[in-house]
Amino acid sequence: MDSYSILYSSSHRTGLLARFQRLRSAGRMCDVVLETDGASFPCHRALLASSSDYFWALFGEATAERLACCVKLPALTPVGLDVVLDFLYSGWLRVCVRTLPDVLEAARYLQVDTAVSICERYITDNLSTENCCCYANLAERHALSDVLEAANFTIAREMATLLRERRDDLLGLNIQSLMVVLEAKEIPTVKEVELVKLALDWLGENGPLPLLQSNLLLSRLRFGLVAPVDLARLSHAIKAMGTPLIRSQVTRALEYHRTGSARPIRQNKQSTLRATNRVLLVGGCSSPDCPEQQVLTFNLKTRTFAPLTSCLPLRLRNHCVCSLGGFLFVVGGEVVSEADRKPVVTETSNQVWRYDPRFECWQQVESMLQRRTKFTCCATDDSIYAIGGQKTPADSNAPAATLASVEFYDLEAGAWRRGAPMPGPLHGHACAMLEQNIYVSGGLSDNSGAHLIPGQSQSRREVLCWDHVGRLWKNAAPMSIGRFGHRMASVHGYIYALLGMYEPFSDIERYDPGADHWTRLRPLITASFSYGMAAMPTGSVLVFGGRKWSDGQEVVLKSVLEYEPKKDQWREICQLPRPLTGTECTLLPVPD
Incomplete structure (x- = not known):
């Protein structure tokens, strides 16, 4: 062939x-x-x-x-x-x-x-703000699933502008798109009460709908994010709000608002913010002695900072922060005021402040049993633990006393309870949660931390573990380096110990609880201390600002560093708006 x-x-x-x-x-x-x-x-x-x-x-x-x-x-x-x-x-x-x-x-x-x-x-x-509603209707009519998904996403993202400038477009939106948008996990800068008003106006414009359809639409609203006074008023707006299903959801939302201190552990979908986690940088300043009340938020995706709309009620240093149930808790520390334009520490505090990002408000809750500074705190599923630290004696000339005591905030009861004390007093230590157990490392057992100088630290290497099941303190393998004023982070089943004050090396190390063993890792780029630290859900660890020694002087930093545990690699990803030291960090869902 x-x-x-x-x-x-x-x-x-x-x-x-x-x-x-x-x-x-x-x-x-x-x-x-x-x-x-x-x-x-x-x-x-x-x-x-x-x-x-x-x-x-x-x-x-x-x-x-x-x-x-x-x-x-x-x-x-x-x-x-x-x-x-x-x-x-x-x-x-x-x-x-x-x-x-x-x-x-x-x-x-x-x-x-x-x-x-x-x-x-x-x-x-x-797709744009001007045409997203029109195109969503077009895509829904012709069953263009990919286009419909993109249009619905644009509507949710641009909802604030649409409510302000193109409300008629929203009122003409098809019901399937409106239901999808009201299910969105994030609708930037829009209060839930505005979404409730939109849904009611849409029903007034396109109704009456069959009972099943109106229930499906209204049940996607998060009534727990609406203030009780607005909820009571809107619940009588139209007949569709009076159905048994919607009435029960409104009743549960009103009950949620009345739970007081237990609100963070009473979370459900209807009280969860339509927002993603941001890193909150609470307190700190460009000078360690002059803390500010401003709170910064950091978006890792865009690597941008923005001030929180509501400032800290007090100027604090050596305080602790944690988040639980979508609420921010600021605990203890030293209250700083000004006298003759100079910062003055007025007292060691036992106050606890709770910030609710749903309504952007601060509330003082039950105070700790003990005034504490240079301590640690962490949150479990239903409690907040405050561990060790120092207290200021009644005699202002006497040195601060180091504490072994532990207490926890019972959110169900709204009260602080005494916990099992540590084997010995500690301050300047660090803690991290792993599998409901609390690990405490390093620190000092006396007051020498106030007089630490480079190269002469007597920081501890010992590590304690609070066994949540056995309700007792146990010893874990000690770190290879004594640390004071350091940080610990729990990531993917391991605990990472980062730099403390005046350490001779920049090494960090990782603890494996299964092997009860510490491993040294790649050193930090900069030998800093008094920085803020946050462990991200992705597994990376972020370090914000801090101080370092340069030519015999302390320099406050602007750098934001990221550590990737899987690669054992450090890199600088951006910079703070200004030099910052002494800030405390936690993750919290905060609306844009």
Whole structure:
């Protein structure tokens, strides 16, 4: 058998379509006329059948239209049919905002899938605040699932602008899109009460709906994020709010608001903010003795900082922070005031402040049993533990006393309870939670931390573990380095110990609880201390600011460092708006 080659010419198809287009323009050899709304389009039956599944079936051997000279298409507009026919004859689709609905209708009706795909891409690429509602309706009508998802996402992201400038577009939105948007986990800068008003206005504009549909719509609202006074007023707005299902949800929301101190452990979907976690940098300043009341939020995705709308009630240093149930708790520390324009530590505090990002408000809750500074705290599922630290004696001339005591805040009862004390007093230590056990490392057992100088630290290497089940303190393997004023982070089943004050090396180390063993890792880029630290859900560890020694002087830093445990690698990812030291960090869902 002779060998042969198969070669392809891309210009042949282009030339073929061009010749068909010339024949159509001249009205030559056309054997069928398509009519709609008084407009006629002479065409070639063979080309239509080979380009469209609709025409392939229409001109089949057993149909009445097989030999018909004229085919009426009353479902289509002349504009839509003309554009799709041009596409079949040329491969070019003319699309604009004005004609898109007609073109898409014609492409779907005539089953020209390639033209439909081009319309989908056009919509997705051109989604904006001005057209997202219109395009969502168009996508829902024609079952364009990918376009509908993109349009719904844009609506949720741009909801604040839509409510302010294009509310009528929202009131004309299809119910499926509105329900999807009201399920969104994040709707930036929009209060839930505004979403409730939107849903009620939409029902007033498009109702009455069947009971099942109105319940499905309203049940997607998060009534626990609406203030009780607004909730009581809106619950009587329309009849749909009085159905047994919605009335029970409103009642549960009002009960949630009355739970007081237990609110953080009474969380459910209806009281969960539509927001993602941000790192909160609480307190600190460019000078260790002059803490500020401002709270910064950090978005790791955009690597940007923004001030929280509400400031700390007090100027604090050596305080602790933690988050529980979507609430921020600021615990203890030293209260700093100004006298003759100079910072003065007025007292060691036992105060506890709770911040609710739902309503952007601070509330003072039950105070600790003991005043504490240079201590640690951590949150379990239903409690907050305060461990060790120092207290200021009544005699201001006497040295501060180091504490072994432990107490925990019982959120159910709204009261602090005494816990089992540590084997000995500690301050300047660090703690981390792992599998409901609390690990405490390093620190000092006396007051020498106040007089630490570089290279002469007597920091402890010992590690204690509070066994949550056995309710007792146990010894764990000691660190390889004595640390004071350091940080610990729990990541993916391991505990990482980071730098403390005046350590001779920059090493960090990792604790494996299964092997009860510490391993030294890559050193920190900068030998800093008094920094803020946060362990991210992704597994990375962030270090914010801090201080370091340079030419015999302390320098406050602006750097933000990221540590990737899987790669054992440090890198600087951005910088703080200003130098910052002494800040305390935690993760909290905060609206943009």
